[in-house]
Amino acid sequence: MYAIPLGDDGAELRPLEPWHAEEFFHHIDRGREFIGRHVGLPDLVTDVDTGRAHLRRYVEKAAADTGRIYGIWADGTLVGGVLFVGFDAAQGVAEAGCWLEPAAVGRGLVTRAARVVIDWAVEERGIHRVEWHVSSANAPSIAVARRLGMTKEGVLRQSHLYRGERQDMEVWSVLAPEWRAARTPPAPRAETV
Numbered sequence: 001m002y003a004i005p006l007g008d009d010g011a012e013l014r015p016l017e018p019w020h021a022e023e024f025f026h027h028i029d030r031g032r033e034f035i036g037r038h039v040g041l042p043d044l045v046t047d048v049d050t051g052r053a054h055l056r057r058y059v060e061k062a063a064a065d066t067g068r069i070y071g072i073w074a075d076g077t078l079v080g081g082v083l084f085v086g087f088d089a090a091q092g093v094a095e096a097g098c099w100l101e102p103a104a105v106g107r108g109l110v111t112r113a114a115r116v117v118i119d120w121a122v123e124e125r126g127i128h129r130v131e132w133h134v135s136s137a138n139a140p141s142i143a144v145a146r147r148l149g150m151t152k153e154g155v156l157r158q159s160h161l162y163r164g165e166r167q168d169m170e171v172w173s174v175l176a177p178e179w180r181a182a183r184t185p186p187a188p189r190a191e192t193v
Contacts, residue, residue: 006112016071021052027078031101038138079104082113092128111147136168145172149182
C-alpha cells in the first residue's frame with residue numbers, strides 16, 4: 001500500500017480498493033446529496049456491497065489498463081477521489097474525473113490529486129491527451145479544469161441524461177506538451193550589463 005502526500009496539510013492520495021468498501025460507502029453516504037448534484041456515484045453506491053462492487057470494477061479496469069480510481073484522505077478520513085473513467089494507453093487518451101464530500105471543499109484537494117494522477121499518466125504512461133467531461137452546471141469541477149490548465153473544447157448540448165434531465169456537457173482537455181510546459185519553470189533570463 002502506498003500513499004502520496006498532497007501537501008503539508010496531511011492530505012494523501014491512495015488507491016481505492018475493494019477492502020475500502022465500508023469506508024467508501026460511509027464517505028459517499030456523508031456526501032450523498034452534495035456529490036449527487038452532478039455525479040452519479042451516489043446512485044451506484046447505495047450500501048457496502050454496491051460500494052465493493054464499484055471498487056471491484058475499477059480493480060478490473062486497472063488490470064485491463066482501462067481505468068483507475070484513487071481516494072483522497074484528509075486527516076485520516078476518506079473525503080473524495082479522482083479517477084480515470086477511461087484510459088487508452090494505445091491511443092494515448094485518458095478521461096479524468098473527480099468527486100468530493102462537502103466537508104473537504106475549498107482546500108484544493110481535488111486539484112492537487114488530479115495533478116498527481118495526470119502527471120503520472122503523461123510522464124509514466126505516455127498519455128498524450130487527458131480529457132475532463134463535466135456538466136455545464138458543475139462550476140466547481142469546471143474551476144478544477146481551469147486550474148489544471150485545460151482548454152475548453154466545446155459543449156455537447158443536452159448530451160447527457162442525468163436523473164431524468166438532459167444536461168449540456170463540456171469537454172476540456174490538456175495535451176502532454178501543454179502539461180509539461182505549464183509545469184516547467186521558465187529558464188532564467190540573462191542579465192544585461
